Amino acid sequence: MLEKLRGKTKDNGRENGRPPTDDAILIDLKDISKAYDTPAGPFFALKNVNLQVDNGEFVAVIGKSGSGKTTLVNMITGIDRPTSGAVIVAGTPIHEMSEGQVAPWRGVNIGLVFQFFQLLPSLTNVENVMLPMDFGNTFKNNKERQSRALHLLDLVDIKEHAFKKPSEISGGQQQRVAIARSLANDPPIIVADEPTGNLDSVTAQAIFELFERLVDQGKTIFMVTHDKDLARRVTRTVILSDGEIIDEYLETAFPKLDDGRLAKARGLTEPQSFTPGETILKEGEQPQKCYIVSEGAVEVLLREPNGQQISVARLKPGQYFEKIDLLRGGAKIATVIADPGYDEIELLALDKDTFHKMMGDTAAPQDVE
Ligand SMILES: Nc1ncnc2c1ncn2[C@@H]1O[C@H](COP(=O)(O)OP(=O)(O)OP(=O)(O)O)[C@@H](O)[C@H]1O
Ligand SMILES: [Mg+2]
Numbered sequence: 001m002l003e004k005l006r007g008k009t010k011d012n013g014r015e016n017g018r019p020p021t022d023d024a025i026l027i028d029l030k031d032i033s034k035a036y037d038t039p040a041g042p043f044f045a046l047k048n049v050n051l052q053v054d055n056g057e058f059v060a061v062i063g064k065s066g067s068g069k070t071t072l073v074n075m076i077t078g079i080d081r082p083t084s085g086a087v088i089v090a091g092t093p094i095h096e097m098s099e100g101q102v103a104p105w106r107g108v109n110i111g112l113v114f115q116f117f118q119l120l121p122s123l124t125n126v127e128n129v130m131l132p133m134d135f136g137n138t139f140k141n142n143k144e145r146q147s148r149a150l151h152l153l154d155l156v157d158i159k160e161h162a163f164k165k166p167s168e169i170s171g172g173q174q175q176r177v178a179i180a181r182s183l184a185n186d187p188p189i190i191v192a193d194e195p196t197g198n199l200d201s202v203t204a205q206a207i208f209e210l211f212e213r214l215v216d217q218g219k220t221i222f223m224v225t226h227d228k229d230l231a232r233r234v235t236r237t238v239i240l241s242d243g244e245i246i247d248e249y250l251e252t253a254f255p256k257l258d259d260g261r262l263a264k265a266r267g268l269t270e271p272q273s274f275t276p277g278e279t280i281l282k283e284g285e286q287p288q289k290c291y292i293v294s295e296g297a298v299e300v301l302l303r304e305p306n307g308q309q310i311s312v313a314r315l316k317p318g319q320y321f322e323k324i325d326l327l328r329g330g331a332k333i334a335t336v337i338a339d340p341g342y343d344e345i346e347l348l349a350l351d352k353d354t355f356h357k358m359m360g361d362t363a364a365p366q367d368v369e
Contacts, residue, residue, distance in 0.1 A: 026189060026220050027053035027076055032085035034071050034243075045071040046082070047243040053222065053236075055188070058215040060231035061224045062271075063240030064344065069224040072240065073193050076222060077110050078102035090188060107136040111182030113192035117174040119166040125177045126150060126162040132184035152180035156210060172203040179207065183214075190214065192223040196230065204230070228271055237267065241295060253292045253320050254358055265358055269348035274338035276345065281336040290322040290355040296342030301335045314339060322352065 029051040035042035045068045053059050061069050074080035075087050078094040087095045090109050094102055106112075119128045129149035132138075139145045153159040156176040161169050166177065175195065182190055190211070196204035208230050211221050215235075223234070231237050238245055254265060271294065274280055280298060281287055291298075293315050300313040300321070312334070315321060321336065338345035 024054045025052050026055045026057075026090055027051070027222065028086075028088040029072075029075065030086040030088070032072075032075055032082045032087065034068075034075065034080070035083045042083075045243050046075070049085075049243070049245055051238065051245060053220060055220055056215065056218060057236055058211065058221045058234040059223065059236045059238055060234040061222070061238045061240060062226070062228065062231050067240040068243040069240055070193055071243075073191055073222070073224060076189075077112060077191050078106055104136065107132055108138065108185045109187050109189060111184070111187045111190040113175070113178050113182045113190065113195045115194035115197040117166070117171070117178045117198075119174055119177055119181070121166055124163050124165055125158070125169070126153060128166065128177055129153060129181045129184055132181060136185050138185050149180070149184070152183050153177065155183075156180050157206075172199045175199055175203075175207065179210065188218075188220060190219055190221045190223075192221065194224050194226065196225065196227060208233070232267070232270065235267070239271075239294065253318055257358065265350075268354055269350050272347050272349055274345040274347070276338055276342060277340040278338045278345075279335065280338060280347070281334075283335045287322055288352070289349040290320055290352055291347040291349055292320040293317050294346045294348050296345035297339040298345065298347070299337050299339050301337060303335075309335065320355075322355070
């Protein structure tokens, strides 16, 4: 059905002045900072963020509450502007546009999906899906808009509720309507802020698979999510921490890897969170994986002959450990704990063989696949 939709709408975007999207880089954030005014002075929700997203990528943004995910999304959609830096989306420097200019631009270039749907309660579901076409003056007439809207509702399995109001369907169903609406003008980019945050896991999975199919059809998706299982399945995961993108830890761990292979490495890792002071590896345990510190720090403790444990190393983001690092001073096996001095400690677990291939062999990119 997606083929059918795309086939039908391919020329409409061009008629509406959408720039060609053949260029590899579709979203280019250059040294973005965003300060909010607060009574206590400016608060920086984003700090010198640099991020490039290629056409056709499926990017998941993760990070704890307040890390700046929505702020980042608002930069890409032009809903808000950076305090400094440049935002170039589909070739357009949107940070230079006025609010009046950015709204029609957004209407044809970006499909928006929010956690709480944001459907207009006074309109029927099909009218909600038609709305972006009405605003953008896309498609010939009301009949064609309605027929397209019904196709989109069919695509997300909600067509039978087309003529109901949003209040008459469930939250999960409302989100399906919102996703159909995001596709109304066949935009190249779908930006979704916690799209599955309010859905049960089965519905979330179905919605995620729909996004995957859209990526297969050439869409670029930028999705904020708390769901690490979903985040692991996308082409790229961007981790935000206090307004900064964390990727230094992988670069530090694998200094010889180029960006493409670092991105692949990121996809192969499994994030694991620990509470301050929590034991990560017990003395004598044989870790099955290698671990890269991505947030906070870990402490390596060794037992002295008198039975006392002493701290021999503190590993910070970008540093890694496995059994071999823990064999210090002969046969001693260390204990590794999450550093109690940090609120949140996160490690990236990586399969040992993959890790060693990446450490040792930088000549053959296929080795990390
Ligand atoms: N309008 C505002 N004025 C002042 N501070 C703000 C404003 N909007 C957001 N912030 C602050 O900026 C930081 C980032 O907020 P943002 O909404 O981007 O976080 P988030 O990662 O989307 O969080 P969540 O997962 O809870 O949605 C937070 O500390 C937040 O309190
Ligand atoms: Mg948010």
